[in-house]
Amino acid sequence: MMALYIDADACPVKAEAEAVTTRYKTQMFLVSNGGLRPSQNPLVEMIYVPDGPDVADMWIADRAGPGDVVVTGDIPLAAKCVEAGAEVLRHNGERFTQANVREQLAMRDLMTDLRAADPFRQGGGKAFSKADRARFRQALDTALRRSKPSD
Incomplete structure (x- = not known):
């Protein structure tokens, strides 16, 4: 049975995910x-x-597998879920794939090292936008359609 797992503590698209999964009648x-x-x-x-x-x-990584969709911004979790065969999306709709997740993990580790070397370095990305929400909804719709078992 296909499921959607959301790393929910800092997830800005819970409502959007619920709307899309309800349409697909997905847990x-x-x-x-x-x-x-x-x-x-x-x-x-x-x-x-x-x-x-x-x-x-760990709860998500222990359960997600082929046919499931995971929503997270956590790159190590994304890597585990991609490895397990799940489809993984960021909150802005970008996909983590076998082709890009290791590179993103390496970049994350590099940025962690740079921040540790310069405590005055201020990180922070761009603000989450309406366009990001729309892109996420479309990407989740596509992922669920792709993962939905044939009837």
């Missing part, structure tokens, strides 16, 4: 350390994991 798991408002949607299951480093990531 959606929102995985977090808590603090999220439960959904009344019977297709949405809230999974609250204990506090701790990467506990939510």
